Amino acid sequence: MSTAPQINIPNCGAVQGKQTETQPTVAKFLNIPYATVPERWRPAVKAAPWSGVRDATIQGPVCHQPSSENPLVSMNSSAVDEDDEVEYSKVYSEEHCLNLNIFAPHDGLNSKFKPLIPVMVWIHGGGYKDGSNGMSLYDATNMVALSVKGIGRPVIVVTINYRLNYFGFLSSAELVQDIQSDKRLSGKNGEKSVGNWGLLDQKIALEWVRDHIEAFGGNPKDVTVFxxxxxxxxxxxxxxxPTHHGLFQRAILQSGAATTMIAGRPDMEGQRYFNNLCQHFKLNESxxxxxxxLEQLKKIPAKDLVKAANNGKVGMFIPTIDNVLIRSDPRGWVHDSARYDPNVKAVMLGDCRDEGRMFVPTLGAKNLKRWPRFFARNCxxxxEKEFEAIYGIPKTDAEAASISAIVLSDSVFLYPIHATSRALLASQPQLEMSRFHFDHPLQVVEEMELGLGAHHAAELPFVFGSDAYQELFSDxxxxxxxxxxxxxxxxAWGETSRQHGLKHGQNSLLPSDVGVGGQRKEAVVFTEECTVEKKLVERLDARTLAFWRQSESWAKAKREEQNKQRQGQAKL
Known part of the structure; x- marks a missing residue:
């Protein structure tokens, strides 16, 4: 018979979770508030303590968001409501969406692990536009159960919500002026940041873990963020x-790095999103x-505001170069090893084999007509001759789609991962660095005949192994x-190859350090055939890496020139 575990969280209050029926070694605590949103486009504040025992058995509110084209997202939504919002939760709330879910070993709640056990904090993806800790895809019950009874390395998994789309990542000249003129904001702790509220939410969530996870048996000094x-x-x-350093000791970056989602400028990229909102609500005609x-936009109901992101004119949202939290183009500092958190002990980065295929309709060239524009944007x-030597030039619509998918994989995912790996290794010679490649196409998606292969996010069902996918997995x-x-x-336990080698039979799974030059030929590869092998760390050869380094420098210089021109025009 299952029991209802109860935990008293110091300086917060008591919560009552539930022991999972399918995995009695695991306890779930859902909808624990870590912060609230006092008003739109302002920094969140830490959640106030509560009295009595809080029911932590029901999924909490999530951030309002538009529907997603990702097949994994659509498969994990129970329904789409009449307002075209994906139903990860029965409740959407702008004010109370900042909650977290905790999956912990049940026995550890009573005996209190001695020593405390590692903690894994999950930050979901979705282009800063959609996603939620309420997705069944991110149910960590089976993952925690395996850690306890499968390999004897118990972990606690925390999944967090944060503000998305217009609520978390909107910026504009008007918003900058609005924030700067708000005398209630001290300017400390990033309070006057613009367009990065989602990142600030994540920071508060990590601070909550640091301050309170010990109540669940977790070690606040042994946190892996993934x-x-x-x-x-x-x-x-x-x-x-810098102000976010010290909140975690290990990190796993799956299909992304900072320059995968390059921060934009309030008066350029951000302004387009703001202007789109104004056009959508016919404010330009008034x-x-x-x-x-801006004051009118603040009054629009959240469920109406988010509909503007479904009008076909808005793509992925991005952080903002606001001179507070992010002070310059990430393409300039991603290579600077001195910028990285010195507290981090180990990092694992990886990709899916066919990352770019999913993005061809929006970012690529799905036919020859769109090729010239795609080529000009990426070369x-x-x-031009170097590009052609590496990728070729398409002669058919199918070739245009195929080549642009490869180009997107290389430029948006593989090269940023490589650049980040090099900088991190240069920052700390003792850093444990691991790399992985995920090559297996999910069988149920292959049966849809979408031609996506081992697409972006294909590894997620395997990372969590939730019940929702156990029914869909082949043996x-x-x-x-x-x-x-x-x-x-x-x-998360720190059992990387350098430290443990042949222990626990993991020698064929965990890779050696890649080395600053990427010379070591070992990365863990989850193959198309469902085997696990060691293969090349880098899938981009030296020529391709050099090309994208030059392309990155060109794009950065192009943006700098735009900034100079704008500043010159402003003085006239």
């Missing part, structure tokens, strides 16, 4: 923002000033999921 896509990019930013438009002047995929979870759990 995330995918926008979640991985977020970790890349946390690693480089003769209002910029400040008045610096003077490097071989079930075994592969166990191996993936095992690697992630052992990484």
């Amino acid at each position: 995330g995918e896509s926008a979640g991985a990019a977020s970790i890349g930013y946390h690693l480089a923002i 003769g209002l000033t910029g400040a008045q438009k 610096p002047p003077g490097l 071989a995929e079930k075994e592969l999921s166990l191996r993936v979870m095992e690697v992630w759990i052992l990484f």
